[in-house]
Amino acid sequence: MAALLDSLPAVSDADVERVRAGRRRRSRRRTVALVVLSVLAVALFAAMLMLGNTIYPVSDVLAVLRGEDVSGASFAVGTLRLPRALTAVLAGAAFGVAGSTFQTMLRNPLASPDVIGITSGASAAAVLSIVVLKWSGTATMGLSLAVGILTALVIYLAARGGDSTGGRLILIGIGVGAMLDSVVAYLLLKAAVWDLAVATRWMTGSLNGSRMEDILPLAIAVVVLVPIVLFLARDLGALELGDSWATALGVRVDRTRVLLVVAAVALACVATATTGPIAFVAFLAGPIAARIVGPGSSVVLPAALTGACLVLAADLLGQFAFDTKFPVGVITGILGAPYLIYLLVRTSRRGGSA
């Protein structure tokens, strides 16, 4: 051991100082990024509350939030816009955390729950429960959650064994997702209540008609599960190095992974049961967040903020940028798919097999 240490090049104070400076720089960048993302999220949230058919000034919005009765604004802001904005923030954060957790754990930016069919499962369950069986909100959440976890389990079991499980898992997930999407399409076709709002919600995700009383399960899920994922984020970083490294660093690999998968799937499923599978938010939030905060730090919190910003911004675009009001999922779908293709081309160019 001593011989080994002797053979290493001497570490000078200058080297130590350089490493420390680098660490400080990265930590400063992370702090700045988190602050910027938070400010952006708050600004978008405020815009959601202020904009609409009637534009209310900040003072009115604040008055409504304090619970005062402002004529007109109380209904528009308090009953219509606030639930919508809250749903956007919570769903965005849930999708963002779920996506980045999957991506980090499976070490593949393509392995997010919306690409590999888990949100399709939750969506199919939600359609079955709401449109066909006419179940209540809580039962819908339960069924979505159960089917989402079952979907994840099926994909995992089907992909197990042999080498290169990551690629196979994605492939199988796409196939299972295609099957479940056809279930959604079928249930909507048969339900005889075909209306646009319902259909787009369960196919691409939408915030239309968000109500305060529907938010509770999602809020509970985000408040309980995001801290759990944050707590496990350190282990998640170790998992990214590979199972054997993680074990060597003292991570209980299996337990950590099961906890993380359940938390991430639950977040994705509850968000899907509330807003429908908002296309590509889970897939996009992690990579964007990673690019903003830079390498070497956990992306869980930045991904949550990025997801929230994405959903808020896309919904604002969908509501106000065009003559027709488009649901949020249509916007994220059109914006997200080119990024997926770009990512695919870039990975391929480097010679990776995605």
Next chain:
Amino acid sequence: MTATLATPRRAPAASAGARRRVVALVVAVVAVLLAVLLSLAFGSRPVTVDQVVEGITTWLRGETPTDIGAIAVQSRIPRTVVALLAGSALALSGALMQAITRNPLADPGILGVNTGAALAVVIGIAFFGLSSAAGYLVLALIGAFVTAFFVYFVGSVGPGGTTPIKLALAGAATTAALSSLVAAILLPRQAVMDEFRYWQVGNVGRADWGSLGVVLPVLVIGTIVALLCASALNALALGDDVAVGLGVHVGRIRVVAAVAGVGLCAAVTAIAGPIGFVGLMVPHAVRLVAGTDQRWLLPLSALGGAVLLTLADTIGRVIGSPGEVEAGIITAFLGAPVLIAIARRTRMKAL
């Protein structure tokens, strides 16, 4: 040069393989006939054998039967024919795409061809007031071609060529983008939406003789071209260099076969909507039984596809009675497990 390939040494194994293929052909033909009978006999109203016979004979004479069962049988004839033709076209299309890309996962559904066709049709209905079957077909063809080549291009960038994952992901991404565009075009237009909603799910029961007549030339030409390409595709399977050495125009045969493959599935999409997984499942099943010789694989796939889609439609009518479960749903349910099996068997990087 291809003639020497066509007549391999008469090793015992080869002749056993040949016997197996002949048996497979006979079984496939019998299965097609059985599937037709089942499709005519089963549905929301069960009928007797006599009524099936009466329905067919009166139909052949161009008469309308008086018996209600026979009338039910007659009303099932168009959808049975559409299912047969659509199934064989989809399976052929899948087999061609798998041969050209040397990729086990090439399938019109996975490559996003269906969604491309759908987007083109929606654009036609929404912006050009289109409502004729011929118009749908032309647009579906254009949309299918553009999408297929785009997805194939994206999936083949990089040193590894097309790998199953790259291709599947390119298809999934393109499908997502295109369906968002479809939604964006449809949302402000409720009337178009009503017309289009049935497009979301593939179904052979909607087509009638008129629309079938429009796409029939495409189906016939596509099938003939596909079968003529068979021996060149055999050479292609040995690798581009060997194929060139064998006197095959590699580039030309790829383009011809690709056009035939995309044309076949676009024609089906134009009359029946998106039906996935037939092109994926059937060629793989046939390959297990009859080997990889394209001269057998292609015709057997066509027969197998006809059987599969006709049965899927029949099953959908029986379990969905008194309504129906669309054939596209049934094939998706049968297809996903097959996809999983293929994904488990193949090495992901290679191929």
